[in-house]
Amino acid sequence: MLKIHNTIAREKQVFVPLKPGQVRMYVCGMTVYDYCHLGHARVMVVFDMVSRWLRASGLDVTYVRNITDIDDKIIKRANERGITIQALTEEFITAMNEDADQLGVLRPDIEPRATTHISAMLDMIAALIEKGHAYAAANGDVYYSVNSFAGYGKLSGKSLEDLRAGERVEVDTAKQDPMDFVLWKAAKPGEPSWPSPWGAGRPGWHIECSAMGAQHLGAHFDIHGGGQDLQFPHHENEIAQSEGAHDCSFVNYWMHNGFVRVDDEKMSKSLGNFFTIREVLKQYKAEVVRFFILRAHYRSPLNYSDKHLEDAGQALNRLYTALKNVPAAAPTTIDWQDPVCARFRQAMDDDFNTPEALAVLFELANEVNRSKSATAAATLKSLANLLGLLEADAARYLQQSVQQPAGVSESQAGHAADAQIELLIAQRLLAKQQKNYAEADRLRQELLQQGVILEDGAQGTSWRRA
Template sequence: MLTLHNTLTRKKEVFQPIEPGKIRLYVCGMTVYDFCHIGHARMVTAFDVIYRWLLQSGYDVTFVRNITDIDDKIIKRAAENGEGIDALTNRYIDAMNADFVQLNLLKPTHEPRATAHVGGMVTLIEQLIAKGRAYAADNGDVYYAVHAFPGYGKLSGKSLDDLRAGERVSVDVYKRDPLDFVLWKSAKPGEPSWPSPWGEGRPGWHIECSVMSEHHLGSHFDIHGGGEDLQFPHHENEIAQSEGAHDHAYVNYWLHNGFIQVDGEKMSKSLGNFFTIRDVLQHFEGEVIRFFILRSHYRSPVNFADSLLNEARQGLTRLYTALRGLELAPDQGIKWDEPHAARFKAAMDDDFGTSEAVAILFELAGEVNKTRDPKLGRTLKQLASVLGLLEKDPEAFLQGGVNEGDWTAERIEAAIAARKAARAGKNFAESDRIRDELTAAGIVLEDSAAGTTWRRS
């Protein structure tokens, strides 16, 4: 029985789909004006595993993750670069997709772009105006009237009185209330724009997800996810828009992943502790980044440091080493009555508990190392694959790496052959020198009766 922590109710609940056997899942995706950062990696990996587990549990899942390709930051960056909006966003979408391949993310069912749904946004805004929950201002902007939606604040737990008490005097004289938020922005000279009943303009950020989710999943669906930072105001505003237009529930379960922190502080460009995915991929494989993320529960904050990524690589190395040289039993599907598999399933059914699931993988790897049982080896590989891990050939992982430098596989094999010849000739000083040279280069030799194997440390 799957349970999950619902941000809306602030408690763990037994999951009940709206339609038996089917799940409709929406996750807020990237605003494509720059390279994706490690915080984005945490979010997309968390929801990739959630998607995988829902599929593994037998559900027919429609997974939508949007792309925001029109936004103030996009317009500003394109102007700074002297290029068109499409050129900028397409370049960063290509970069995003390349990064996501390295993280071994499954493709969502649909990946809509905001610019393809502007017509739907205009329609939804018209509905809100007709219901008295939005208004057109004299400057051509359209605002949502927060006071006209009684449920505002239910996701974040914020009351209108508390929000107003903390609100500074609004600099926007066209708003009726400082808390009102923009649905449609009137066009400024040189900006991309679309026609609307209120004149040329473009959508506000919050309206995009209400429209794209409804287009692909309907006006009421099962699960909506995203980063913790989107809970307020973005997701709060989505609820106000969608429920304000349709007068019924928008989403049954809200899931939010925790932040990436660097030395206990939230990662941000202003603090200078900001890392893009491709920066980190220069030093660590995508699977190591994925494993690093999955060692923690998706709702927990994750501290980011090179030392912790090194620990993650060492841990992943232990798992791959357990499979090295083992002929696995035929793959006949996961046997969920096997004790490790049963505990793994219980962990994942408990709010997608990847930290406990990973601990079970290590226990299983220990058993594989002791017994060299082909069935246990197959179970280890199968369970890890549910998390998107251990899908490479063990030799490819253990002997691969992103920083091999001058020490190619061919050079290492030649050095091992030279060491073997030195030992055969009882030139132990030369044999030790070669081993020391390899160790200094990060190459670990493992001698056995069958010969010498190696891996990168």
């Protein structure tokens, strides 16, 4: 029985889909004006894990993750670089997909772009005006009237009075209330715009997700997810827009993943501790980064540090080493009645408790090491695969260096180094055959200094990277 911590209810609740056997899930995606950072990596990996587990539970999932491809930051960056907005967004959408692929993130079922859903946004804005939830201002913008929606603040848990007191809202004389937010922005010289009943302009950020969610999943769907930073005002505003326009509940379960911190400080460009996924993958294997993200519960803060990433790498190596030493039997259907598998399922059904699920994997790895059971190894691999882990060949994974740059194959980047390692191993074998053990030890030490660990066994010498 799957339970999800529902942000709006502030408690774990049994998950009951609106339609038996089906799940409709929307996750706020990226604004594509730069390379994805660690915060984006966490959103992508977390909700990839969620969709994988929902499917493993026998549910038919429709997963939508949007792309914001029109925004103030996009316009500014394109102007700075002297290229078109489309050229900029296509460049960073390609980069985003490359990063996601590296991290083992499966593509969403639907990935709508804001610029291809303008008509749906205009229809929703028109409905909000007709129902008294929005108004066209003298400056050409269209605003949502927060006073018109009695439920405003129910996601953040604050009243409008609390929000007015706690938020620094820029004074705008065109607004009826400082908390009102823009649905349609009047066109400015040199900026892209679309025709509308209120004049040429472009959509506000919040209306994008309400319109795209409704178009692809319906007015009322099961799960809406995103980073904790989106809870207010973005998701609060989505509720107001969607429920105001459709006169029905918007989302049954709200999920928010926790912040990423760097050495226990908030990640921020101003603090100089801001890392893109690409920067991190120059130092650590992509699967190590994925493992590191899943090692923490999705709702807890994730503290990034070299020490934590190195520890994650060593832990993942232990799982792969178990599979290398005992090749898995042919994969079979997971026996959920088996006590070990049942504990894995119990952990995942408890609000996607990946730390507990990973603990089960390490218990299985210990069993594989102790019993040399190919069946236990197959179970270890099958359960890990549900989280997008241990999908590589174990021996090859342990020999890999850090993640290769996008567009460069592993063989191109690592072939020469691997050939050199094999040459030194052959020289060491020859030295041992000649009983020149001092030379054999020297070669082992030389390889160790290069980060290569040799393992002598009945089948000969194998190696892995430290």
